[in-house]
Amino acid sequence: SYILTQPPSVSVAPGKTARITCGGNNIGIQAVHWYQKKPGQAPVLVVYDDSGRPSGIPERFSGSNSGNPATLTISRVEAGDEADYYCQVWDSGSDHVVFGGGTKLTVL
Amino acid sequence: EVQLVESGGGLVQRGGSLRLSCVASGFSFSDYSLNWVRQAPGKGPEWISYISSGGGTIYYADSMKGRFTISRDNAKDSVFLQLNSLRAEDTAVYYCARDRGGSYPYSFDHWGQGTLVTVSS
Numbered sequence A: 001s002y003i004l005t006q007p008p009s010v011s012v013a014p015g016k017t018a019r020i021t022c023g024g025n026n027i028g029i030q031a032v033h034w035y036q037k038k039p040g041q042a043p044v045l046v047v048y049d050d051s052g053r054p055s056g057i058p059e060r061f062s063g064s065n066s067g068n069p070a071t072l073t074i075s076r077v078e079a080g081d082e083a084d085y086y087c088q089v090w091d092s093g094s095d096h097v098v099f100g101g102g103t104k105l106t107v108l
Numbered sequence B: 001e002v003q004l005v006e007s008g009g010g011l012v013q014r015g016g017s018l019r020l021s022c023v024a025s026g027f028s029f030s031d032y033s034l035n036w037v038r039q040a041p042g043k044g045p046e047w048i049s050y051i052s053s054g055g056g057t058i059y060y061a062d063s064m065k066g067r068f069t070i071s072r073d074n075a076k077d078s079v080f081l082q083l084n085s086l087r088a089e090d091t092a093v094y095y096c097a098r099d100r101g102g103s104y105p106y107s108f109d110h111w112g113q114g115t116l117v118t119v120s121s
Helices: none
Strands: A009-012 A018-022 A033-037 A044-047 A061-064 A070-074 A083-091 A096-099 A103-107 B003-007 B010-013 B018-025 B034-039 B045-051 B058-060 B068-073 B078-083 B092-099 B108-111 B115-120
Touching: A009 A018, A018 A103, A044 A061, A044 B108, A070 A083, A096 B045, B003 B092, B018 B034, B018 B092, B018 B115, B034 B068, B034 B078, B034 B108, B045 B068, B045 B078, B045 B092, B058 B068, B078 B092
Parallel strands: A009 A103, B010 B115
Antiparallel strands: A018 A070, A033 A044, A033 A083, A061 A070, A083 A096, A083 A103, B003 B018, B018 B078, B034 B045, B034 B092, B045 B058, B068 B078, B092 B108, B092 B115
């Protein structure tokens, strides 16, 4: 089955840029989506189709996928961005949705 | 405003059953595919199942196939998940999530607040 690999944790100071990676076999040909998950809250889609941004998501959130890995970039990080972030793809080979293991973003 | 409201969770004994419901509002329900996703304590999200807008296409995660059944009632703007033969490892918050895509699970742009299922051993 398809596996998505994320670093367990990323730390960044307020105002700086956080980059969270998502690795997978030939991930460049996949559509990668990113979710933010805070404790006690439902997940929120922050990037779709590698680099699309849903309405209501700040421009500080951006994505790229030009190869391995795909990357979620959060610019000018704020304390409120502290959360777990998950990448996700549809694996057509197995007809399964796959989530990465998640990255805990800590704002120092 | 798009809203998804799950219900039906609770405490159940190992081997028992539950039926989860998700009622939608704020969008044309019959135009969208829906998914169920769960998150166990301390773990990441795990996709369970997908149902297309008309109900004709369904997918399941391998570990749930045969035990869980997804269905929908477009007249009632509702999607359901029947959980059978529950195990301790099924303990999780169960979310319904609207799909942005069409004929297969794609990405999930709106989620409910979830309903907690606890399986006791």
